[in-house]
Amino acid sequence: MWWEGCPSTDKAHELLRDALAGEGLDPDAVELVEIETDGDAERERFVGSPTIRIGGVEVAPEEGEPVGLNCRVYRLRDGSVSPTPDPDDIREAIREAMS
C-alpha cells in the first residue's frame, strides 16, 4: 500500500519483487493499493507508506504507530533508519507466509 506523499514506493516495489523472485515466487503477484484519503488510511489501518502485507500479515510490524497519510519509518537490521523495510524482513515474511 502506498501514498503519493512518499517517494519510496518504487523502491519498496522493487525490493518486494526481488524477494518474491528470490523465493521462487511470481514477482508479478503484487497488488499495489493506493491510499488517497484519511478514510482510506482508516479503513486499511494504514500507518504509513509503504506498507507491505504478505497474506495479510505486516512485514516489520510496528505497534502503536498512528493510522494516517504518513511516510513510514523502518529500522533496518543494522539499526539505521530507512523509508523501506529491510530486505531480510521481507524475505522472512514471505517464508513465514509460505510455511
Added chain:
Amino acid sequence: MNIGDAAPSFELPATDGTSHGLDGGPTAVVFTCNHCPYALAWHDRLLAVARDYEGRARVLLVNPNDAERYPRDSADAMRERVEADGGWPAPYLRDESQDVARNYGAKTTPDVFVVDGEGRLAYRGAPDSDYEDPSQDAAWLRGALDALLAGETPDPTETDPVGCSVKWGQ
C-alpha cells in the same frame, strides 16, 4: 524562488524559546521534521554540518508540518526531541503558520536552501546524493557553504530535493 533571488526574511521561534532568522552571513535553511524517514536518515549529517561550520555559517532547521494532523511535529514534540538528544548544535524552529515554507517554496523534508551573505539564494536541493550513504556527509550542502565562504558560486546550485512531502494544513 530561483537561484540569485532574494531569500524571504523570517523570524521563527526555536525549541529553547529564542528566535532566529537570516542574519547576514551564509545560512542553510533546512526544512525538516520529526518523523519523515528521509529527514531522519539525513539528520545526523545536517547536525554535523552545523557543528563543523560553527562561527562561519549557520544551519537553521525549520519544521513546517501541520501539527494538527501530524501531532508528532508539534512544538512540544520538537522540544522533547531536542531535549532527549541533550541539545542540538542548530536551532530547531517551528513554522506554525507554514508561511516560511510557503515563501521559500519548500516541497519536502528535508529541503535545503543555502542563502549567501547578501541574502540571496545560492543553493537549493538535497543535502547530498544519497540518504542511504552516510559517507556522502551532506556533500552538496557543505560544497555550497564552502563556495560561499570562498567568495565563489556553488556547483551545483540546484539538485532535486528528496523526502516526504511537506504536510500542509487544510
